[in-house]
Amino acid sequence: MTLDILSDYIEKLEQHLAEELSLDLLIGELAEQLQPEQIAILLEAFPIKSRLIVWELLPSDCQKDVFLEMKNESRQMLLNVLSDDACYLLLDKLDASSLLDFTDDLSDRFVEYAVAQMTAKQREHFKAAQDYKDDEVGHWQTFNAKQIPQQIKVSAAKKLCSKSLPQLTETVYVTDSQSKLVGEIAINRLLSLDDDALLVDVINHDIQFLQASSDMDEAAEIVIMSGKSALPIVDDNGRLMGRLDLFSAFKHQEEERDNQLMQSAGLVEEEDLFASVWLSSKNRAIWLGINLITAFLASWFIGLFEATLQQVVALAVLMPVVASMGGISGSQTLTLIIRGLALGQITDANKKAIINKELKVGAINGILWALVIGIITYFWFESPMLSFTICIAILGNIIVASLSGVWVPWVLNKLNIDPALSGSVILTTVTDIFGFIAFLGCGTLFLL
Template identity: 50%
Template sequence: MLENAIDKLSLVIDDILIAEHEQDIATIMLAANETLVAEQFALLIEALPQDKRLSVWATYPEETQRAAFVDMGQGTRTSLIQALSDEECFDLLAQLDVDDVIEIAEEIPSRLLKYAIKSLDDSQRKLYQQAQQFSVDEVGHWLDYNYVRISEKLKITSAQLLLQKGLSPYTEDFYAVNKEGVLTGTVDINSLIQSDGENTLKTLFSPEIIKLNGHDELTAAAEAVILSGKMSLPVVDENDHFLGRFTVETAYQVKQETQTEQINSAAGLTTDEDLFSSVRTSAKNRGIWLGINLLTAFLASWFIGFFEATLQQVVALAVLMPVVASMGGVSGSQTLTVIVRGMALGQITEQNRKVLLRKELKVGGLNGIIWSVVIGAITYFWFDSAELSLVIALAILLNLLTASASGVMIPAILNKLNIDPALSGSVILTTVTDIVGFVVFLGLGSLLLL
């Protein structure tokens, strides 16, 4: 099913790209409206060059425009705002509800944000102001307000009448509050349906209230909802006043966005870069890390310079240097990837890091022994030199051990310095393995070959 949906989107993209006239695009989109799922309309806009986006956007129904505008990436949204007139933007923003405005508040110009807030009704405007009391990294900023909040004194029969009005998605509990708005209990919907009597809801309260605080860190709160097995959890302030709920849908969105940020960071990319953003913007985003990598490359070259005389006399060392650097870099990256992923999932602690270090050193040692023998043998048959074979074999073994240790320890050190390991870990690790590999290789070459 998923592959089929992806294939359909790919076909629509290809058809639009070869279409020569706007009428052709309109015809394509008329059929696409019947085949694409709602989430794919934002992906479609993001996948198109700038000159095609407005033509496709004009074919979207009003409701589709609203959903796609909120779902698309920041870079794509910014380019769309720049292409649309202010009046078109205002018409679009007037359709948004409070959840949508909160979602894009940090990513649209202030004049448009003011208009979007002004377009909300009084009750939604209050909810928006409540969300602003929390930072974007706190769960209180991202609440869902489609819940059932009832008085704790309400009778069971009266509460059952509310079920006839229908329930919003992810609703499995009613939230009971006292007259001060303090959350006093939760009522399971299934228990409410099966109950019969004139007693108050207190008799149906769940024995324990699983709740979040509005100031809880967002990713931690998302993990708590996912692990709770509940469809949503209530969120309160410091005085237990009920604020809203945090749904499992939002929790998984947060988790996915966090993983996407880590992937982009590992490649030195910003999360708001549009697929078809300008060459200047993309070059700027990526050029910073190319510059950092250049500095580390010069650092490694500086260490190589210490062995200039050795390289002049033993040319074979220069030929084999890339082998040492490559083996260490790949081995270290493998370890780094495993460790960063474990840290992101909360699987690595101070206690098990030592065990992991010992395990990775054993892995590096085993691979080091195997590949040092293989590379040493190849070197012997290539250059007919037992001494050179011994030099590169020892260098490979020591560099793989260094790479394994670095892959475990560098993320831990960066994490303590509040630096994202996914963002800078690979750059630092490559520098370490290059320097250690070159120094060991050329140092041993100086001792044994000259």
């Protein structure tokens, strides 16, 4: 139901933008109905020009919450088009955990401003987290662990716990005079104890905790399997630093799965659906180049049997290059589109814009790698016409693959068939058939 609501708002916004209708009421409505994370996903469904129009009409308090939920690349695209003053408003009074999420993607002046606007305590937390690598749990901890001193009575501990507690807090941590973690006690047990009892006598000393230098992937798994809402984090000296809760653990695992999915297709971890054509082309060109190396290696092995082939030996040797280049190009688009469909970002309203963008990306990469492959082919076989033939085939196949990467998952989704399971099979078939027909057809026309 959530995806249906999100898609419905995207459709309405596209219609209002196309017909130049007033957006005030619609955006006010979605700001009330959707969570900041949902609005961030919604914005990513629009090209940057339309995205900026919608963004400017969001309430200022909503803008900041949405900004914090955006993917890094989408956030950077927004910062690039906003004025510095508008950017500063989004970075005002952030806590350490929020800033750490995207510090690496901010320019130095923005980081310095954000740190300067923090409270002294948050600046201290930010500095402490920066002492750890970005794959260590200490870098991503939250500094809201509820701690109480061990020397007090239960009555005093109850008063401390009666104040506001962080979300997902079922346990408070007990520390000594040097802030070293010595025990913990569940809040519901604490409330049932006699007020005059000493806290140190009733706490649980057998504590499960995380080292700040632990690997974040392993720490997230430990928290999820612990059966607790959060686990405390200590430094090398045993001092309590913060905690890692279930929300952060699941969020980290979800981001890692998404990153692995994107990287498996040679895409940037958080590539925006409407990232610039040049940026998308550059990101994907790297993996197309890597794929080219493996494709030529396969062709070289086929070439070992050259003596057994007849007049079309060169075409047979180069056929895997044509097929594999189309396959990898199509899978890149396929992965991006499947994610967009899963998030409800792609609708009939923005389908045309997505196709136009992918067509341009396919054309740029098609021309680039057609020239590279054509030059290699010329020096390998010393045949200008063969080089020209494979250039035409590569260009056509990469463009068709890019378009197929949009259309195949779109059609499968309309037919209620999971594109994540069957999309790659159909896409590979389409690119192989087109690639072989284009290459062998041009070869028959120009070489025989």
